[in-house]
Amino acid sequence: MSEWVSSAIRVLEADANRSADTHLHLFPLPAEWGIDLYLKDESVHPTGSLKHRLARSLILYGLVNGLIDENTTLVESSSGSTAVSEAYFARILGLKFITVIPRSTSQEKIDLIEFYGGHCHLVDRAEDISPEARRLAAGCYGHYLDQFTFAERATDWRGNNNIAESVFSQLAQERHPIPRWIVVGAGTGGTSATFGRYVRYRRHATQVAVVDPEGSAFYAAWKGDTEATGQPSRIEGIGRPRVEPSFVPSVIDEMIAVPDAASVAAIRLLRERTLHLAGGSTGTNLYGAFELIGRMRDAGETGSVVTLICDSGIRYTQTYYSDEWVTSQGLDLAPHRQRMIDFLAGGAWG
The missing domain is CATH 3.40.50.1100 (Rossmann fold)
Incomplete structure (x- = not known):
């Protein structure tokens, strides 16, 4: 390590x-x-x-599995609180963060993500956020955090x-x-x-x-x-x-x-x-x-x-x-x- x-x-x-x-x-x-x-x-x-806990766990999961280093761009598909929290953690670790969000996302949430240094990549259809996040991660030395797949396994339910x-x-x-x-x-x-x-x-x-x-x-x-x-x-x-x-x-x-x-x-x-x-x-x-x-x-x-x-x-x-x-x-x-x-x-x- x-x-x-x-x-x-x-x-x-x-x-x-x-x-x-x-x-x-x-x-x-x-x-x-x-x-x-x-x-x-x-x-x-x-x-x-609540997503503060999840964001921390997802990034820890990536770190201990050898998927994140100091040059990794963190990528997510989230229109709200998870992306806000992940942007916060990316900033304190000095990492770039991109979230793919529907164009209809409220300006208040976009402002929060950008406040923590994140970048919002807009798509027209909500169902496109996950495929687009995978595409972006593959093209920018990125790690797709993928909350919808890894949330249940990233958090240790024993402690x-x-x-x-x-x-x-x-x-x-x-x-x-x-x-x-x-x-x-x-x-x-x-x-x-x-x-x-x-x-x-x-x-x-x-x-x-x-x-x-x-x-x-x-x-x-x-x-x-x-x-x-x-x-x-x-x-x-x-x-x-x-x-x-x-x-x-x-x-x-x-x-x-x-x-x-x-x-x-x-x-x-x-x-x-x-x-x-x-x-x-x-x-x-x-x-x-x-x-x-x-x-x-x-x-x-x-x-x-x-x-x-x-x-x-x-x-x-x-x-x-x-x-x-x-x-x-x-x-x-x-x-x-x-x-x-x-x-x-x-x-x-x-």
Whole structure:
């Protein structure tokens, strides 16, 4: 191993020591339910999202496999948070970074990627981002990080940079230290694979639920259609038009399809009830968590449920928090908002 690679690994591990453990917040539920809902706030990472962990793991994976050296250009196919985080790590390692993104990507995200020194290569069709990233990497002494293939294997589900281990450690002094459910979305499938494998490895009586937005192929794949296709998701960071190699259905206990309007209504309600400003995928998580808590109440169960604040809502002021954007998308938030309000007031989830 070269001196440069050794130094690069040390730099990434130092970042993990500074930033790996994030806060675990309680969401206010009626005390008489005997159920606690926790939100692990991944938005407080240096690059503002859950993908900070993934980006570090993908680059470490490339380093230890001899695929990255001091002259390598890092290449990714990502329109958002993963690319932001990878650009950050590329900058601190002194490497060039290129991400292939759809032309429709928000200017806020492009600005963040470029702030960290990354270059955005635009394509017209979302389905072209992976083939174009492979082509670019082959032509520029590049390494294609390929989050959609390597997310589930780059993160060590037994310990290294493990979000699951962090959650269980933080719950150790709570009244329900072993959660009944963990609720996450799937963009690559890496987070659900990490949690699913970890709870089995530790022999916990915890089940993992994945929430999926409209148009995504993952829900149908979990139901058994491994050739399922869909459309790009309006809920950035989760959902895919195809079943990605990193998605592992066998470690998932439940999947819940969540309407996009419900995801947007949920983050607005989260803001009102907790002051946390979160992105759309957090709303998908929260709505799914409410459904599972409703099932627990119906069954007379007590316990805890854990989900994630995936990124900050500051990136979505022109979309999910804009009434004009909501109207332009034809989304009706009102029935989903009312359902959640009635539920949190003690009503049934229905």
